[in-house]
Amino acid sequence: MVRTTGIDKSGLKKGAWSEEEDNKLRAYVLRYGHWNWQQLPKFAGLSRCGKSCRLRWMNYLRPGVKRGSFSEEEEELILKLHKELGNRWSAITARLPGRTDNEVKNYWHTHLRKRTKQDSKPKDKIEQTSERSQPMESDADQNKESSAISIFHSTTDQNRSGLETEIAAVPAADTNCELSPLSCGSKHFDGGDWFGEDSNSSVESLPESFESFWSEPFALDTSYSNLKVINYDWLPPVEEEFTYPFSSFLDEDMDWFHELIQ
DNA sequence: AATCGTGCCAACCGCGGAAAC
């Protein structure tokens, strides 16, 4: 089920994600958002390509992702929408709060496609096979349900419950914003004010200045307010190799700019 | 107990579109 981890030509890891990597990515995106998926892994201390990080976040780590088996209502909706929209999984997923396109796509191919074929069979044949088409009641599925529910398995129960409460407040239709603090309205932000801040800020020094960190450059992003913002107490300890995106940016690539503002 | 076949799903890959330059 899980691909074995390997290293590609460019030295980037491939395959299954470890819990440590999950924690790093989750903590990073919850703190800084995904301002640039290509660059993000570098700043988050991950040896992954941006695409892989994005996929992992979208399909697994993103707050509000619903895991576990599909309800009958969801199944019916998928069938109905697939009839209307075809293989436009993202469009279908937009109508299924908490589900990911990958999950819906997989579910279609493994469960529902058979059903559509059965539906096109003569009625007596459908009845003959209908007993087997109630997969969700099996022990295996019930186990999956219970084991897969926890998307924050690495957190403490106390903190997890706090975050889950917050997640419950997320509007279901808010799929475009990907529930990330910085994703909406931040894509083309003007980072000007950022450079006025302490350009050598490290993550370790963030908590004190965190309020202004959020409120200034991304003030336009109101879409996230419904989440009551993240409970930062919950966040895993910040890894040392985390870097503050734009301070590192300044340090490594913007020497000229550094000189300019001094 | 060993082997084989199938189901399932996380992750990868390639492409197209949008935005930035």
Place this chain on the structure above:
DNA sequence: GGTTTCCGCGGTTGGCACGAT
């Protein structure tokens, strides 16, 4: 207006789990 960069989408694959033989 052309080129580059980035993102998102949909198709496909890899490999584990599990049942059948």
